Amino acid sequence: MKRFKGFITKEFYHIFRDKRSLFILFGMPIAQIMLFGFAITNEINNVDIAILDHAKDINTTEIINKISASKHFNINQYIEKESDIEAIFKKGKIKAVLNFENDFSKKLVKEHQASIQLITDATDPNTANTISNYLNAILIQYQKEINQDITLNYQIIPQTRMVFNPELKSVYMFVPGVMTIILMLVSAMMTSISITKEKELGTMEILLVSPIKPIQVIVGKVFPYIFLSIINAIIIVTLSLFIFKMPIQGSILLLGLESVLFIITALSLGILISTISETQQTAMMISLMGLMLPVILLSGFIFPISSMPLPLQLISNIIPAKWFIIIIKGIMLKGVGIQFIWKETLILIGMTVFFIVLSVKNYKIRLE
Amino acid sequence: MSNENVIQVERLTKTFGNFTAVNAISFEVKKGEIFGFLGANGAGKTTAMKMLIGISKPTSGEATIAGFDVYKHAEDIKKNIGYMSQKFALYDDLTVKENIAFFGGIYGLSRKIIKEKSKHLIEELGLVDVANKLVGALPLGWKQKLSFSVSLLHNPKIVFLDEPTGGVDPITRRQFWEMIYKAANQGTTVFVTTHYMDEAEYCDRVSIMVNGKIEALDTPKKLKAQFKVEHMNDVFLKLARHTE
Numbered sequence: 001m002k003r004f005k006g007f008i009t010k011e012f013y014h015i016f017r018d019k020r021s022l023f024i025l026f027g028m029p030i031a032q033i034m035l036f037g038f039a040i041t042n043e044i045n046n047v048d049i050a051i052l053d054h055a056k057d058i059n060t061t062e063i064i065n066k067i068s069a070s071k072h073f074n075i076n077q078y079i080e081k082e083s084d085i086e087a088i089f090k091k092g093k094i095k096a097v098l099n100f101e102n103d104f105s106k107k108l109v110k111e112h113q114a115s116i117q118l119i120t121d122a123t124d125p126n127t128a129n130t131i132s133n134y135l136n137a138i139l140i141q142y143q144k145e146i147n148q149d150i151t152l153n154y155q156i157i158p159q160t161r162m163v164f165n166p167e168l169k170s171v172y173m174f175v176p177g178v179m180t181i182i183l184m185l186v187s188a189m190m191t192s193i194s195i196t197k198e199k200e201l202g203t204m205e206i207l208l209v210s211p212i213k214p215i216q217v218i219v220g221k222v223f224p225y226i227f228l229s230i231i232n233a234i235i236i237v238t239l240s241l242f243i244f245k246m247p248i249q250g251s252i253l254l255l256g257l258e259s260v261l262f263i264i265t266a267l268s269l270g271i272l273i274s275t276i277s278e279t280q281q282t283a284m285m286i287s288l289m290g291l292m293l294p295v296i297l298l299s300g301f302i303f304p305i306s307s308m309p310l311p312l313q314l315i316s317n318i319i320p321a322k323w324f325i326i327i328i329k330g331i332m333l334k335g336v337g338i339q340f341i342w343k344e345t346l347i348l349i350g351m352t353v354f355f356i357v358l359s360v361k362n363y364k365i366r367l368e
Numbered sequence: 369m370s371n372e373n374v375i376q377v378e379r380l381t382k383t384f385g386n387f388t389a390v391n392a393i394s395f396e397v398k399k400g401e402i403f404g405f406l407g408a409n410g411a412g413k414t415t416a417m418k419m420l421i422g423i424s425k426p427t428s429g430e431a432t433i434a435g436f437d438v439y440k441h442a443e444d445i446k447k448n449i450g451y452m453s454q455k456f457a458l459y460d461d462l463t464v465k466e467n468i469a470f471f472g473g474i475y476g477l478s479r480k481i482i483k484e485k486s487k488h489l490i491e492e493l494g495l496v497d498v499a500n501k502l503v504g505a506l507p508l509g510w511k512q513k514l515s516f517s518v519s520l521l522h523n524p525k526i527v528f529l530d531e532p533t534g535g536v537d538p539i540t541r542r543q544f545w546e547m548i549y550k551a552a553n554q555g556t557t558v559f560v561t562t563h564y565m566d567e568a569e570y571c572d573r574v575s576i577m578v579n580g581k582i583e584a585l586d587t588p589k590k591l592k593a594q595f596k597v598e599h600m601n602d603v604f605l606k607l608a609r610h611t612e
Contacts, residue, residue: 002473002476003473003474003476005473006469006470006473006474007470007473007474009470010459010462010466010470013459013461013462013466014459014461014462017461017502018461201455201457201459201460202453202454202455202456202457203457203458203459205423205451205453205455205457206451206453206457206471207474208423209421209422209423209446209449209451210446210451210471210474210475211443211446211447211474211475211476212474
């Protein structure tokens with residue numbers, strides 16, 4: 001036990017004396033959560049649009065006023081002719097152009113229909129889509145207003161309710177994802193690097209020749225990262241709680257326990273990586289390419305798994321992050337208890353055991 | 369030097385697939401002896417040494433280190449030996465004192481003993497001014513002397529040195545060998561691999577490995593007489609050429 005304590009003290013010296021690893025450990029989570037929370041968002045605000053109004057009559061003016069009153073749009077420019085449209089898109093500031101046809105009001109009254117052309121800059125398809133949806137919503141709203149006196153014969157009125165995230169805040173989606181990435185990164189990458197570092201420096205050999213047991217070496221190397229990862233998880237949850245007002249509907253204790261489980265899963269992956277890599281650089285590349293990319297792309301964090309092609313959906317099942325994201329979304333947003341997430345929990349436990357068994361096997365081969 | 373054998377090796381062999389890295393080597397080393405383990409790169413020195421210190425399992429043959437069998441009692445061997453690898457192996461980001469405390473700790477020394485030894489060792493090596501400095505900031509020669517002292521911290525019966533003086537200047541090498549003599553005088557057996565043939569002259573006995581086998585084993589004086597040459601260097605060259 002005393003040997004073990006000395007080992008851990010040493011490990012903390014390593015971590016706290018290395019500015020880079022300190023930055024990754026604590027700077028990164030805060031920076032990421034802030035980035036995802038504030039900068040990267042699915043909502044659009046103050047999008048610059050341009051108006052090409054051939055009619056300039058009462059209806060078009062009303063529509064334009066409605067649009068400019070919305071916080072989502074900012075009418076930046078009025079243009080006079082079609083040929084200007086391409087030019088302003090090329091400049092890049094304007095993301096959408098509304099083109100009202102000639103005699104808009106007249107046609108509306110006489111022919112009961114008038115058209116507006118909505119052109120969006122789809123270099124960023126998601127934004128273009130959202131802009132188009134928002135503008136359509138405003139137009140439908142306006143249509144309703146001018147049709148107030150007329151009763152239609154048949155009407156279908158959908159009543160939409162967004163449960164668990166009524167305001168559709170994107171931060172609700174990002175917090176679980178960021179937490180997963182950070183815990184994965186800190187736990188798996190940092191441990192695999194710190195273990196391979198000992199191999200690379202030759203100190204691992206010295207440790208293996210000493211009476212300290214290999215298992216003690218590994219646990220000693222991993223232990224500080226469990227501790228630091230837990231602190232990170234607390235930082236992330238606190239930030240999302242107080243800055244982004246993200247609710248925790250379920251039990252905090254359960255959230256904590258599941259997080260510790262995921263940390264251990266990630267650590268066991270880190271150990272596995274360290275058994276197959278000889279240098280810190282290899283360990284880092286494997287962690288980044290083999291863990292980070294799948295976590296970001298295939299875990300359902302950004303891209304919904306259900307809309308992936310079947311092979312990718314199947315692959316996503318072997319990514320621990322996918323299950324953890326389901327678990328924390330369940331606890332934080334839906335407030336579910338263990339009876340709804342026991343399956344995911346068992347999968348994570350199974351994966352952890354698998355990684356540990358594989359590492360032990362690999363480690364033995366190394367020593368031969 | 370007494371007559372007690374602290375290392376006894378009998379037909380020790382290690383194969384990797386079809387390749388025989390160490391081919392049935394046999395030798396013994398007496399208590400307090402300085403035993404030079406020579407050989408060209410790839411001759412099998414490091415593989416042989418790894419089997420003796422218990423981090424590599426022999427394919428066949430027998431070896432007893434400090435009275436313990438390498439197959440059955442590897443853990444007991446570990447407590448009784450010290451090891452210094454060819455890569456410098458203290459932690460650069462720990463101070464001199466912290467390194468001593470750490471390595472003392474993993475060998476199970478009590479805090480009190482570590483403190484005493486640490487003080488003594490720092491004074492002896494003349495590191496008082498830099499005791500709280502990071503090891504990474506020290507010159508290589510100092511680091512290697514420190515590394516050697518650290519490997520002796522738990523009073524091992526045998527200390528294994530794997531090319532300990534690689535890359536240091538002649539003066540430091542000389543000082544290093546003085547430390548080796550001192551340890552041997554106090555009864556520690558020294559098992560050392562080296563590339564420097566002048567260092568081979570300092571050993572009580574040397575063995576020369578060629579292609580996995582021990583081709584010569586005797587005192588430097590007798591070896592030189594046997595091969596009728598002036599320097600160990602020539603013994604080495606003759607042997608290496610002979611078997612090519």
